[in-house]
Amino acid sequence: MMTQTVALFVDAYRELNAKKLFWITMLLSGLVVSIYAMIGINEEGITFLWFTLDFLPGNINSEQIPPEILYKGLFMNLGIGIWLTWIATILALISTAGIIPDMIAGGSIEMLLSKPISRTRLFLTKYLTGLLFAGLQVLAFTTASFLVIGIRGNVWEPGLFLAVPLVVCFFSYLYGVCALLGVLTRSTIASLLITLLFWCGLFVMNMGDAILLSFKVQYEVQRDGYTMGIDRSREGATKIITARREKEGNPVPEGFIATDEEMQSVMPWMASTIEYRDEAEETLGKLEPWAKGVYAVKTLVPKTGETIALLERWLISMADLEAITDGDAEEPTIDEESGRINLDDNELQLRTQEAFRERSVLWVLGTSLMFECLVLGGAVFVFARRDN
């Protein structure tokens, strides 16, 4: 038992070690880390090596964004967001898509099945070999990033290492599908291409979800803003009317609150405001079923984007985010000419972020892993029952 396990892992190591892409990916990782080691920030702005990039718009400097946050941001957006979860993932899929088809190829599968070892175990070890590829890559990358952030940003943030399980988890969703396809098609190319397609499908769905969610948040903010504005105006109108009626000798009854019509009589622009609120309400009502539908579908499939976003959720708190985006978020105000609400863009972004963060970790990881278990279960089932 032990002998077999050791042998399988030594073999996994040898298999990875023999793959050129494994080392190429490592090398590229090093490159990415060194690029953002060269980027810095000081009182004047962003620096690259010894140059200060003061021509950049927005006048960002170390007072607005502390180096710590800059590096964490770079790590997450450039390092994880672009490099690890796009380019490196594609490279990893290319180099690991063949593991299962190679194992079940005629001539090599007989060698394995004729040993006293169960098919389930064989399959899962090979699957883990694929994950090991991803794991080692992320570990190396994260360690390098940890050092760079420590040295350049002066923060030693062990939380970065959360990237390792998260990225492996993310990769495992895709690799599970790839392994199932490998068992079904026995072809590296076919399983790789279909996996990439599947991934694109997830991406499109995530995009749709993000757009829907931000719309939803936008209309919610609008509706809430209008409602608040209307409530405030009503208070004002009530006071005005109360005062006016008092003067006219026709005092309002106890507990008088101005009706919509009465309010409009003193604040004519409120007519459109009420209309806008109702419109926002209506649009929200229309968005709701779509958002619910996408959410339901997403519950069934792996949540690639959100799994990676968990890292940001854990590394950069909402408070940090607010600090970066804008310290003094303005209250939405109602324009007295048009009756429209003025929304703060940053505020909207923050609210959208918040809405995303409201989705529980259990939902993000749990349902994704459930999907993966089903896929793997299917793959093991097919692998164990087919004639090889």
Next chain:
Amino acid sequence: MNAEATAALSASSPDWAIDLADVAKTYKGKIEALKGINMRIRQGEVFGLLGPNGAGKSTLVKILMTVIRPTRCKGTMLGQPIGSQSILRRIGYLPEHHRFPSYLTGAQVLDFYAALTEVPRATRKARIPELLELVGMQDWGAVKVSRYSKGMRQRVGIAQALMNDPDIVLLDEPTDGVDPVGRRDIREILAELKRRGKTVFLNSHLLSELEMVCDRVAILVQGQVAKQGTIDELTAGKERYEIELATPTKQPPLAEMLHQLVSTNWEQYGPPKGWHDAGQLRSGEAIRVVNNMVQVHSSDAATIQPIIDQLRAHGAVIKSIRQLRPSLEDLFMAAVGDDGGVGGSKPCNANKKPLAAAPHTAKGDAS
């Protein structure tokens, strides 16, 4: 046959290394690869399984090794039911067209597969050089298998099958792609295994080789056992005599005499065609004249005495008289139903035959 097999099963005699009853396999797509095989292999014997391409030989071996699942299967291997995994530890297996991971060296291949068979590390370390030497690959242990030639891969494959010091070795076409020297080496390895009391189960197309090493053979045709037994058993009563003449058989008066002798019952065979004649003696034995050779199908020496007398009386000079038994190839052809019957083909003395006898593709290829 069936009753006998079941009886043996219930007795579960310990000296059967492999005891199969009613092993059947129907692949997806309704290919009936095996249609109920009954087969027994004694402990310590070298057993050869032959048959045309697609007969189901590899399928049978794969069932024994749990690589594929049988549709029906009653049987035991070393006393345990077929399909049990624990017994695999005591079996060595060389699959046909095996492929080893290209990133491993020869020594690593031996080490890896032996580890999967749960051979302890120390034992593996000791056995790797021994076995590499046994198959003549001692200088190649550190070279990646992707750089091996076909025969070298085959040799490492055989070494790999012996790493766990197995009680039964199943070899699916072990000499495939191996040069004549290597084939002789492999034969010696098999002999050595047998001497050590191991059971060897061999799939091969090289009939002459099987003939040299096997104690018993089975001929598989279209998923069924056509014949099974020792070569002696299978050839019993099918010997023939060959009288080689130094005199051309086309010269009269010898020619007329032979013509007469051979065409006694020629109606049965159709009209005689030139001098390559076949016929039957009055006593019933088949006789045939091929060039200056007279073949008489009989195991009784008395039968040919009058023929010798006649030949000599007609001026023939006899160069040699040999008693031959049918070769495995002859048996094979008969079982497969190809040209000629038993002994119908060219004379064959096993030990003189070139090693590289071409594997015969027979009818019924794709069953």
